[in-house]
Amino acid sequence: MTKLRPTRRDFLRVSSTAAALTAIPAGFSGPRCLAQEIVSKNDRIPIGLIGAGGMGMGNMNSAKSWVDVVAIADVDSGRLARANQQLSQGKADVYEDYRKVLERDDIAVVHIATPDHWHTKPVIEAMLAGKDIYCEKPLTLTIDEGKLIRRVQRETGRIVQVGTQQRSTFNLFTKAMAIVQEGRLGKIHRVQAAIGGAPTSNAIPVAEVPGDLNWERWLGPAPLVDFRRSEDGKQTNGHYEFRWWYEYSGGKLTDWGAHHVDICQWALKLNGQTEGPVSIEGEATHPVEFIDGMPVANDRYNTATRFQFKVSYPGGTEMIIRNDTDNGVLIEGELGRIFVSRGKLSGAPVEALAEKPLAEDAISKVYKGLPMTDNERRAHWANFLHCHQAQQEPISDVHSHMEMLNICHLAGISGRLGRKLNWDAKSEQIVGDDVANAMLARPYRSGYEIEMG
């Protein structure tokens, strides 16, 4: 696990069909492309799945035209067995320890769909082992983890796609970006990400750890605490519900922020906003008290249930992140405004496309000229596998991801401390606030530090 600069592998051939894929014409009502030809049928890619929960299973189903799941790692043996049956007819090798997947020379691509606190460590170790990676969002739990991931990505040159699949939604988000890039909104002065709030819970009792689950390994780098589950089984600090615990996640601010703040930041970039934000301020309500940024109670959900933040950029542009209005992204410029969500793209500049369509290559330009196909999740996988074969930067690269995830993490820190933060985007430090700067990182539990080789 020590190859800092792995050599490019000899299977780095771009299939001629993939290279020949045509760009989707402007004004299309739905993407149409040769999904099945992104990777030829004779060229199936062996993949290792790390984390076989809801999203890992869903993603492997999205990618099944192109990949064979040959190895699966999960700390829940019941989930492992189910995934092996459903994804590989029982033929995959299964492991409790994901490092066994990374050791295999026959696997060049891994998918990481573990809970958020278990992303950075396997991503870095996979890059160092020479793998290309599709990792679920949010890529990190802290701002400092993002610095490390970007450094290792630059040093290894590995291809890393983040699971922000909205970037591959050609008739909605990608099209909205094309409208922005063509200048149809003029200079943008305000973007808004409405992402919903987190649920609350009553105190969730300590419970017996299910027999299939290695709870100590599930916790991994996070503090060693008891397993909790409500009597009806619905609320827990484990599978799926980890999202509502600061210890394992950033709550909605990173769960959905990773999607919609990403679109906001992408729009600003395409509109020429090259400098990062300078401050973030707002209010957040948490279900438990936080003192100096740390939750006081450890027996119930603790991430922000309600919030509104204003992120300020040089030149006066603002980004609003809030929980309390229709889920989606609002982009406002001097010439008009558009709203885009997973269900619709609307606004006068959208209606104006009937009279004056986008340029033929407008969406392709936003999509870095990469092949386009199908619907969001499948298209995002096609993008990753194409970029793996071509050794090109994918559409959701770690660098743009971390630039925007910094904002989500800053919102979390600002909300937990209850004060405005001034941000130096170049040095990636909070200005003049030692307590806040201490929250750019979190300690890793002994035995679960990142293995740098």
Ligand SMILES: NC(=O)c1ccc[n+]([C@@H]2O[C@H](COP(=O)([O-])OP(=O)(O)OC[C@H]3O[C@@H](n4cnc5c(N)ncnc54)[C@H](O)[C@@H]3O)[C@@H](O)[C@H]2O)c1
């Ligand atoms: N892109 C999207 O739209 C989208 C949607 C849902 C979830 N997600 C992301 O996917 C990730 C997983 O979410 P989920 O809802 O599938 O959670 P989940 O709890 O259902 O699944 C996570 C799985 O990872 C396993 N796991 C934990 N630690 C592990 C380790 N060290 N090694 C191997 N396996 C380990 C767990 O046992 C579990 O089976 C999260 O980061 C979430 O934010 C993304």
